[in-house]
Amino acid sequence: MQLVVARIGRAHGIKGEVSVEVRTDEPELRLGPGAVLHTDPATVGPLTIEAGRVHSGRLMLRFAGVTDRTGAEALRNTLLIADVDPEELPEEEDEYYDHQLVDLDVVLADGTEIGVISEISHLPSQDLFIVERPDGSELMIPFVSQIVTEIDLENQRAVIDPPPGLIDDAQAVVASSRDEADETETGDAESSSDTSDKDAS
Helix, strand or coil: CEEEEEEEEEEECCCCEEEEEECCCCHHHHCCCCCEEEEECHHHCCEEEEEEEEECCEEEEEECCCCCHHHHHCCCCCEEEEECCCCCCCCCCCCCCHHHHCCCEEEECCCCEEEEEEEEEECCCCEEEEEECCCCCEEEEECCCCCEEEEECCCCEEEECCCCCCCCHHHHHHHHHHHHHHCCCCHHHHHHHHHHHHHCC
8 A cells, every 4th residue: 555655845955855744653664764655746756765854843855866956856746655554553552544544434422424534634733634524515623632532443433522613613603694584583592403403413
């Protein structure tokens, strides 16, 4: 199985070094000296990592055969792809590879279906689940223990406990406006009930 582990950024200096946007929780394993990586576009690679270091909080890499700034700039925005055994698991407990999480059903604790994980977005501060809902819209769910309470790989699901407003806040506002327009005596009660139902679904 092939997984994207980094994206090449800007050239750094004049000796072929580049910054990379890391997309793996195991950069020491995937992006260490000697690693041979496929690329997207494929015509650029494969690339062999010659050296790496951390500079100002960013990982810098140098590849075999890339010796100047011009060569480094030509690699910008290239994706680095590693071959990974699909049966391989992360070393740390409660850590997961992206391919294990993509396509998991996202549900509430009561089993209510929210959507399916279509992508993992790796941000500097945290990871996000990009969740595709049945209506085609997308949600961003922070992958933190306070919200994602369980990853059940056996049953292919991620259980979440979202804070108020994370899932259906916008829809609740629309529902409330519609109820007010109805100008019925029970409008407020219906609005509250509708919002409550959406928050629970």
